[in-house]
Amino acid sequence: MSAAAPRNDVILEGIDLKKHFGGGGLLSTPTVVRAVDGVSLAVQRGETFAIVGESGCGKSTLGRLLLRLIEATSGDVRYEGQSILSLKPNDVRRLRRELQIIFQDPFASLNPRMNVGDIVGEPIWLHGLAKGSERRDRVAELLNTVGLRAAHADRYPHEFSGGQRQRIGIARALAGDPKLIIGDEPVSALDVSIQAQIINLLEDLKERFGLTLVIVAHDLAVIRHMSDRVAVMYLGQIMELSETDALFDNPLHPYTQALLAAIPVPSPSSRQPKVLLQGDIPSPASPPSGCRFHTRCPHARPVCSQQTPALEATPEGRRVACHFWREIQGAGAGSITAPPPSPALAKRLELYRTWRERQDNAVAPSL
Amino acid sequence: MVHDAPLQHVTGANGPGKLIGTSEQPLLDLQGLSIRFDGAPKDVNVVDDVSFSVGKGKTLCLVGESGCGKSVTALALMGLLPTPPARIVAGSAMFEGKDLLSLDEHERADMRGDRMAMIFQEPMTSLNPAFTIGDQIAEGIVRHRKVSKAEAWERALEMLRKVRIPAPEKRLKAYPHEMSGGMRQRVMIAMALANDPQLLIADEPTTALDVTIQAQILTLVRRLQEETGTSMIMITHDLGVVAEVADEVAVMYAGRVVETGPVEAIFEDPQHPYTIGLMGSVPSLGRRQGRLATIRGSVPPPELMPKGCRFTPRCPFSDQHCANDPPPLGEIAPGHRARCWYAPLEVKRGEAA
Incomplete structure (x- = not known):
């Protein structure tokens, strides 16, 4: 999509995707929710792309459109260069194997009446990948891969904690040898300590199986840690798309700047008054005219409410949808300064890591 | 209780007893609270x-x-604990000269919403969908003050202005479902502060909100606190939020306080392995610094809870001593305490082993 992209090996591409909900029906009110409204993006093979x-x-909604889990109102999705919106049922089935999804809520996304072996084994059976004892072995292997025990196959989802359930969901996503996995808020329902385990697991698996990851999330710290490139969305449109470090070091769009400024920084010594975004997010059923962010934007001018800014490319190969990004970027707003850990904390974290490794090596990793 | 020195006074061998905590006379002083759930194994208190x-x-x-x-x-502090199954087995909570834990139901009801108030995580489920915002705020005022309904509504309007809700006159007559999550949380705060409470307990007040709205609410809470001088207990799992609002921090693990101290001490000089592990688990907002440190496993169920330090099975530094004997909440520096046999770690768990 962007000529300045470092590599050009696109695995999955969305082209002017739109998804509008409602508006149909004889008796319903003609309210149309423009959930996704003209989004184009290209995911490179092997990267972690965050939305x-x-x-x-x-x-x-965008994540689901990219997998064709819901049908787009208009636009196209291309996987390996081929449109997936016009595929025949058999080809869709192959697609389902290669494109997988992990859901946010590990309590709602696993069938409570199936045991873990069946949950993880189902895709293997569906796609005819293995049978009988071979399938059982494969399930055991998958459970080991995600840090569970083979014996867990006979248990039911309610017997597991949130983090373990998320591992089951990941094992199931891996069962069909996928090429790309979309994680829809994969860690946001988990406790901090469990969240770190799952983030590390996803990174290990990505490395080991050569996966491409698309992470849909709202937690900017998690995104900074995991992803190579980020698309920032607001009311159905991309406001900014950029390499992760560039985005965090020098956010161009005023919305990105506001988002970064709003993150609570875990350092009590760097408390400072913040420039805050006022007001609420407008309803996607009646988005503001022109630039959708203009109602909350501190830099808005008359033209912003009349003309929708294009997602234009910057010289560095980033993309930003703002009429005035050149002038705004010098305003000094936004860029995020995370103070380094204090010497005492750094020292103890180091010690913690050393002993933690020792702990892992001492016993076969349980759980 | 047994193995704890009194929390308030540090009596150094040389020098006068120095007051720790925050001020001379704390507003709330909770000591040795233990709560048990019916049906839980013996000796495993949930708090x-x-x-x-x-x-x-x-x-x-x-x-x-x-x-x-x-x-x-x-x-438990609010007197909202469902009994059964929860039972307070020990402890006292002195608040304005009374022990909150031994009040009868009537005294508690007088206290709640007046001297102390609470806001919850999910504002939609804490507001009654069948009544207007004005009715719900006024109800709490009429319950505790000798005022007419009109005066209570006047006060409700003033509160909505205080929490900076746009068009407050109109909002008074609105129903909860007509407002966004951030606005509802503002209403909850208005309701909680309507009677000028001395203590506000906020249970994950911003967890359900978007980050830009969370920043608005945190700023609002801080500003109101400066205006009114209300004390606050904020419950959260988000270390960023803690760093933004806390004066003092108590880190809890499996029902026990494992580390407590001034916010700077907790972030800059964390002592308990759990606190350190938590900090290593949070991705940094700066450039990536390798893999996250993790805490192994998850909190054990009550029947597997170790006799000694409850963090033992997950702690990289633990040994048999930890598993058998519960460590005391020992003092590291004035006002800074950690419940660990091996704190400070670099001294007792440094190069050796």
Whole structure:
């Protein structure tokens, strides 16, 4: 998509994707929710691509559109250069194997009446990948891969904690040898310590199986840690798309700047008054005219409410949808300064890591 | 209780007893709270020997993960604990000269919403969908003050202005479903502060909100606190939020306070392995620094809870001593305490082994 992209090995591409909900029906009110409204993006093979935004920005809808789990109103999705919106049922089945999804809520996304072996084994059976004892072996191997025990196959989802359930969901996603996995808020329902385990697991698996990851999330720290490139969404459109470090070091779009400024920084010594975004996110059923962010933007001018800014390319190969990004970027707003850990904390973290490794080596990793 | 020195006074061998905590006379002084759930194994209290104090106008953050007992502790203070199954087996909570834990139901009801108030995580489920915002705020005022309904509505309007809700006259007559999550949380705060409480307990007040809205609410809470001098106990799992609002911090794990101290000490000089592990688990907002440190496994179920330190099975530094003997909440520096046999770690767990 962007000529300046470092590599050009696109695995999955969305082209002017739109998804509008509602508006149909004889008796329903003609309210149309423009959940995703003209989004184009290209995911490179092997990268971790993040889609970030606040509730109602359409990030989850976009994730589902990219997998064709819901049908787009218009636009196209290409996987390996081929449109997936016109595939025949048999080809869709192959697609389902190669493109997988992990859901946010590990409590709602696993069938409570199936045991773990069946949950993980189902895709293997569906796609005819293995039978009988071979399938059982494969399930055991998958459970080991995600840090569970083979014996867990006979248990049911309710017997597991949130983190373990998320591992089951990941094992199931891996069962069909996928090429690309979309994680829809894969760690946001988990406790901090469990969240770190799952993030590390996803990174290990990506490395080991050569996966491409698309992470849909709202937690900017998690995104900074995991992803190579980020698309920032607001009310159904991409506001900014950039390499992760560049985005965090020098956010161009005023919305990105506001998002970064709003993150609580875990360092009590660097408390400072913040420039805050005022007001609420407008309803996606009646988005503001022109630039959708203009109602909350501190830099808005008359033209912003009349003309929708294009997602234009910057010299560094980033993309930003703002009429005035050149002038705004010098304003000094946004860029995030995370103070380094204090010497005492750094020292103890180091010690913790050393002993933690020792702990892992001493016993076969349980759980 | 047994193995704990009194929390308030540090009597050094040389020098006068120095007051720790936040001010001379804490507004709330909780000592040795233990809560047991019916049906739980013997000796495994869901909240075990929890002590802390909150100074006037100060903010104490209770930090911990799901199931660590932080919300149960708050509910006990508010007198909202469902009994059965929960039973307070020990402890006292001195607040304005009274022990909150031994009040009868009537005294508690007088206290709640007046001298102390609470806001919850999910504002939609804490507001009654069948009544207007104005009715719900006024109800709490009429319950505790001798005022007419009109005066109560006047006060409700003033509160909505205070929490900076746009078009407050109109909003008074609105129903909860007509407002966004952030606005509902503002209403909850208005309701909680309507009677000028001395203590506000906020249980994950921003967890359900988007990050830009969270920043608005945190700023609002801080500004109101400066205006009114209300003390606050904030319960959260988000270390970023803690760093933004806390004066004092108590880190809880599996029902016990494992580390407590001033917010700077907790972030810059963390002592307990759990606190350190938590900090290593949070991705940094700066450039990536390798893999995240993790804490192994998850919180054990009550029947597998170790006799000694409850963090033993997950702690990289633990040994048999930890598993058998519960460590005391020992003092590291004035006001900074950690419940670990091996703190400070670099001294007792440094190069050796």
